[in-house]
Amino acid sequence: MDKNALTIQSLWTINPDGTQETALFANNMVFPEAILDARPVPGSHVVVGTFAKDNGPPRGSIAFIDPHLGKNEPRAITNLEHPDQPTFDLGNSCEPWPLSENVVLFSGRPAGAARNAIEIMDRSGSREVVLSDPKICLHSPMLVKPRHPPPALAEMADRQQATGKFFVQDIYQGLSGVKRGEVRWLRVIEETSRVSGSPGSPNPCNQTFLVSAALAFSAKNYLGVVPVDETGSAYFQAPAGRALYFQALDGEGRLIQSMRSFVQAAPGTTRSCIGCHEHKSSAVPNPTALPLHERPPHPSFGHPLPLRRGEGTGEGRFRASMREIVRGNLSRRGKNGGRTRNNHRLVRTDSPCRRIALRAVCSRKAGATVQSISQAAFSRFLIGAA
Amino acid sequence: MSCHGGEKGIAAGMDFSGGWTEHFNISYENLANRRETQLIAYWIAGIDCMNGTALWSAQIFPPRSHGLGAAPLADLLVSGHEGRLPDLTRPERDLLMAWIDSNGLY
Numbered sequence: 001m002d003k004n005a006l007t008i009q010s011l012w013t014i015n016p017d018g019t020q021e022t023a024l025f026a027n028n029m030v031f032p033e034a035i036l037d038a039r040p041v042p043g044s045h046v047v048v049g050t051f052a053k054d055n056g057p058p059r060g061s062i063a064f065i066d067p068h069l070g071k072n073e074p075r076a077i078t079n080l081e082h083p084d085q086p087t088f089d090l091g092n093s094c095e096p097w098p099l100s101e102n103v104v105l106f107s108g109r110p111a112g113a114a115r116n117a118i119e120i121m122d123r124s125g126s127r128e129v130v131l132s133d134p135k136i137c138l139h140s141p142m143l144v145k146p147r148h149p150p151p152a153l154a155e156m157a158d159r160q161q162a163t164g165k166f167f168v169q170d171i172y173q174g175l176s177g178v179k180r181g182e183v184r185w186l187r188v189i190e191e192t193s194r195v196s197g198s199p200g201s202p203n204p205c206n207q208t209f210l211v212s213a214a215l216a217f218s219a220k221n222y223l224g225v226v227p228v229d230e231t232g233s234a235y236f237q238a239p240a241g242r243a244l245y246f247q248a249l250d251g252e253g254r255l256i257q258s259m260r261s262f263v264q265a266a267p268g269t270t271r272s273c274i275g276c277h278e279h280k281s282s283a284v285p286n287p288t289a290l291p292l293h294e295r296p297p298h299p300s301f302g303h304p305l306p307l308r309r310g311e312g313t314g315e316g317r318f319r320a321s322m323r324e325i326v327r328g329n330l331s332r333r334g335k336n337g338g339r340t341r342n343n344h345r346l347v348r349t350d351s352p353c354r355r356i357a358l359r360a361v362c363s364r365k366a367g368a369t370v371q372s373i374s375q376a377a378f379s380r381f382l383i384g385a386a
Numbered sequence: 387m388s389c390h391g392g393e394k395g396i397a398a399g400m401d402f403s404g405g406w407t408e409h410f411n412i413s414y415e416n417l418a419n420r421r422e423t424q425l426i427a428y429w430i431a432g433i434d435c436m437n438g439t440a441l442w443s444a445q446i447f448p449p450r451s452h453g454l455g456a457a458p459l460a461d462l463l464v465s466g467h468e469g470r471l472p473d474l475t476r477p478e479r480d481l482l483m484a485w486i487d488s489n490g491l492y
Contacts, residue, residue, distance in 0.1 A: 002433050002435060002443065002488075002489040003433070003435055003440065003443035003444050004435050004436070004437065004438075004439060004440035004443045004444065005435070006437060006440070007440045007444075008440060008444050028444050028445060028446050029444065030440040030441050030444050072446075175449055176448065176449065177448070177449055178449050187484060187487070189484070189488060211491060211492060212418070212489065212490055212491050212492050213409070213410060213414070213415065213418040213427070213490065213492065214434055214435055214436035215418060215427055215432045215433065215434065215435060215489045215490040215491070216435070216488060216489035216490060216491045217435060219491065220488045220491060222481070222484045222488070247453075247487055248449075252464055253454075253479070253480050253483050254454040254455055254460055254464070254483065255450070255452075255453035255454040255455045255483075255486075255487045256449050256450055256455055257447075257449045257450075257455075258447075258452070258453065258487065260446055260447075277446055
């Protein structure tokens with residue numbers, strides 16, 4: 001979320017039915033730049049993968065990851081080929097198939113060889129060639145033997161519903177330096193895709209100019225806010241199947257902390273967290289008061305609060321916001337009563353601007369568009385209707 | 387408007403007078419500019435996500451270190467800019483705040 005999109009290709013998990021996705025490892029690490037070919041070690045919580053480069057060949061170094069030792073810490077890594085450089089992500093190895101927490105089959109390049117062979121390697125880095133061919137590289141070793149099918153997971157989603165529920169136990173867990181009572185609201189934002197074209201320059205630079213000046217990488221919708229109670233608890237419903245992230249706000253609506261990943265709820269499911277950037281493997285603290293979803297006297301017991309719209313909701317685009325204002329100004333003379341379709345009150349624009357807008361929108365002359373006047377009117381909005 | 391690109395000049399170096407730039411427009415580029423360091427869009431305390439800056443943007447930032455928790459523009463919005471924003475409603479202000487906190491989309 002709001003970070004470089006190239007070299008942070010981290011490891012996430014998700015159930016086969018599309019529920020309960022979560023960041024497992026390296027969501028806030030630059031190196032390794034990419035973790036490929038990840039596989040769980042049989043009978044263990046440890047994962048093995050290929051540490052590789054962004055935008056390069058899908059080869060690198062083979063490493064074990066122990067998520068119990070940290071989400072973003074190099075100490076959770078055992079790099080079999082570069083034990084002194086845990087995050088090292090170069091090389092010719094790939095496609096590991098773990099046999100245990102200590103031994104792995106993989107495709108690697110033996111010393112002096114011109115092509116990859118199937119090798120076996122242990123945690124100490126000792127390796128042997130299992131199979132090679134002088135004419136071709138050998139890839140994707142797989143242990144073939146009878147095994148039990150993975151456990152079937154019951155369907156968790158109710159596909160007839162349009163929303164999911166979200167529960168935060170105590171947002172102050174993980175918010176260092178923030179006093180209890182300071183967080184008053186959670187802002188709920190959807191990250192989504194830009195579906196419009198990119199007017200202006202035909203040559204956007206560095207993949208970022210389509211959306212922002214090398215700031216945000218995705219289009220965003222502001223879905224609304226929900227209150228955080230005095231214990232730091234929040235319980236609410238939001239559209240299902242959307243990539244959402246939350247921002248903790250103070251009483252004036254100013255940002256205190258923002259999520260650095262996203263969460264989605266499949267229809268009818270509930271997602272929950274302990275706090276804000278707390279360790280995911282930590283236990284729920286013993287609360288001094290019951291959290292919102294367990295509090296019987298509360299009139300909304302068992303019923304998550306809906307998002308409040310109208311307080312900072314709308315499209316998250318500089319020009320889109322302005323377009324509404326301009327359209328609203330134009331419709332002030334008409335049926336909309338001086339408000340935009342999202343019920344934003346209109347600001348005044350001076351007569352020349354309005355005349356230009358009218359010409360652009362109403363007469364549709366060549367080269368004149370709503371967008372062509374939006375920046376001036378938005379500027380007026382930003383600094384106040386003079 | 388007169389103070390920021392109008393007859394009174396360009397106060398605080400912020401030109402909101404409009405006009406297209408190669409990719410955006412003057413107002414947006416002023417709000418998104420890197421006044422002090424390439425890593426931060428000064429006025430909105432935005433996180434730079436340009437290629438090559440991943441070691442900055444990947445981190446979990448401390449509370450109140452980006453967006454409205456640190457943005458100079460936030461103080462103007464909350465304080466009313468010394469009475470120069472008399473018509474700005476709370477929903478409008480909150481929409482601007484959300485725009486700032488979502489890292490300066492165009």
